[in-house]
Amino acid sequence: MQSIRGMQDILPEEIKYWQHIYFAAINTFEIASYQEIRTPIVENTELFLRSIGEGTDIINKEMYSFKDRGNRNLTLRPEGTASIARAIKQHNLCNEHQVQRFWYLGPMFRYERPQHGRQRQFHQLGIECTGTINPMADAEVIYLAQHFLRELECTQWYIEINSIGSIDHRNKYTIDLEKYLSQYIHDLDEESKNRLFINTIKILDSKNQKTQAILDQGPQLINYLDEQTLNHFHKVTSYLDSLQIKYTINPKLVRGLDYYNKTAFEIKTNSLGTQNTICGGGRYDNLIEQIGGPAIPAVGWAIGIERLLLLVKNTIKLQEQPLSYYIATQGTEAKKYALKVIPTLQKYQIKFEIDFSDSSFQKQLKKAYKKEALICLLIGLDEVETNTITLKWLNKHEQKNYNLEVFLKNIQKNTKQLCIEQ
Structure with missing residues (x-):
């Protein structure tokens, strides 16, 4: 289709x-x-x-x-x-x-x-x-x-x-314009010939130079x-x-x-x-x-x-809002845990993307690099059990673990600083 x-x-x-x-x-x-x-x-x-x-x-x-x-x-x-x-x-x-x-x-x-x-x-x-x-x-x-x-x-x-x-002005003008152009009907371009007795005034808009030269010598609308x-x-x-x-x-x-x-x-x-x-x-x-x-x-x-x-x-070339966080998870419990982060990202209008696949962290990181994300959030079983979250800065190749509540509390300030650094 x-x-x-x-x-x-x-x-x-x-x-x-x-x-x-x-x-x-x-x-x-x-x-x-x-x-x-x-x-x-x-x-x-x-x-x-x-x-x-x-x-x-x-x-x-x-x-x-x-x-x-x-x-x-x-x-x-x-x-x-x-x-x-x-x-x-x-x-x-x-x-x-x-x-x-x-x-x-x-x-x-x-x-x-x-x-x-x-x-x-x-x-x-x-x-x-x-x-x-x-x-x-x-x-x-x-x-x-x-x-x-x-x-x-x-x-x-x-x-x-x-x-x-007004319409009356144009009607009077059209009568005289039609009468004038009829003398040159064989010299007009094809489109103007078709318009002559149907919508005469639109001939003024012709792109044909020969037609325009004929119009120059004809009646002028301003005089009506x-x-x-x-x-x-x-x-x-x-x-x-x-x-x-x-x-x-x-x-x-x-x-x-x-x-x-x-x-x-x-x-x-x-x-x-x-x-x-x-x-x-x-x-x-x-x-x-x-x-x-x-x-x-x-x-x-x-x-x-x-x-x-x-x-x-x-x-102009419009730039999209940068993808601040790519969320990579490993396992069902990690996926549930990752959902705790999303409302805060949404609240502060921080662009994110969550990976729904069950691929390895290595494959998910490759996707994050391809999408030019600034940070990859890594959440596995260790993060779930310790109530933490791991951040990997993709352009610096740095990685750090944070308490989840501390991370969410400071996420707006830290993300703003991150975007400035980029």
């Missing part, structure tokens, strides 16, 4: 990096009053049809959808924001114009061709600030994104930002935005300037989900090849109303964890 293509096991040697990211998220976001929220993996399909947009690749070909025994149309969530919006509506989390701040981390599912840093079951970390149209919120979420990356010691990235206006939208964007950039956050305005930057409006931004890197976007987000003031809730403005972003891990592993 094999795991399903694009759905990978996360093995123990990887988990320490996942935990490092999770704890960095707690330290970054909870200090800024963002609370963790966890939503179900499975949602009603209608939630994503109403929120993401029927012209998107996600809806057309990437969702894992099925009927359950109750004949309900269900979908494994392809992204996190729609589920957060549903939770806000369902639980009335933004009553009386409350500002709510959430962060989340969990698995998402899209049927895409698996690539390095992109799987069919992937994980997203995201934050959502809901209940305010203030452009300071846009600046805050961007600040937290770059601060979080710095916490992870990731520094090789840059920020691009744009204003994509109203004064209020432009003023909002100006305030966002001025707040970023106050925070001394460097950014580039990219007039062709658009997001792949229809619910975004006004501010859109991405954090990119040159370290990951063509899959260069680490973080993407923006404002979505109409999403909660779109799925049947009240009109609650919001702004947020998401980071793909698998892609982020590629950066993190290039910048």
Whole structure:
């Protein structure tokens, strides 16, 4: 049996990096009053049809959808924001114009061709600030994104930002863009040809240089935005300037989900090849109303964890807590006696491993050396009868016998000193 293509096991040697990211998220976001929220993996399909947009690749070909025994149309969530919006509506989390701040981390599912840093079951970390149209919120979420990356010691990235206006603005722009690009349909790359009459605005994101050259001479989205939208964007950039956050305005930057409006931004890197976007987000003031809730403005972003891990592993090498004690025993009574030591090790969070085998001390010591333990605790019949314990320092080749109670009483101090000496 094999795991399903694009759905990978996360093995123990990887988990320490996942935990490092999770704890960095707690330290970054909870200090800024963002609370963790966890939503179900499975949602009603209608939630994503109403929120993401029927012209998107996600809806057309990437969702894992099925009927359950109750004949309900269900979908494994392809992204996190729609589920957060549903939770806000369902639980009335933004009553009386409350500002709510959430962060989340969990698995998402899209049927895409698996690539390095992109799987069919992937994980997203995201934050959502809901209940305010203030452009300071846009600046805050961007600040937290770059601060979080710095916490992870990731520094090789840059920020691009744009204003994509409202759906009405984009619809008017799309009509003119489609009309313009139709003149050059034979010069466009294949992907852009396919998008021309389905999701025209996503052609702005084309990586094809010839297509980009055609776009340069065409209509520009900024000319379709109203004064209020432009003023909002100006305030966002001025707040970023106050925070001394460097950014580039990219007039062709658009997001792949229809619910975004006004501010859109991405954090990119040159370290990951063509899959260069680490973080993407923006404002979505109409999403909660779109799925049947009240009109609650919001702004947020998401980071793909698998892609982020590629950066993190290039910048830091995490060291595991050293194995302080390897417990070697000889005989049934010695095994029972060894169990008296474990609660104290657990209490002081001292890493240990107990050997369950009936091998000789010599073979158990070989295992202790192989696992790079600092000390091997040797417990045989002599130790049981004299209420003692024998310690063998593996790097010094020294050995000493202690009274068990004295050893347990001083174990925290002695272990700390031992780790310093190492």
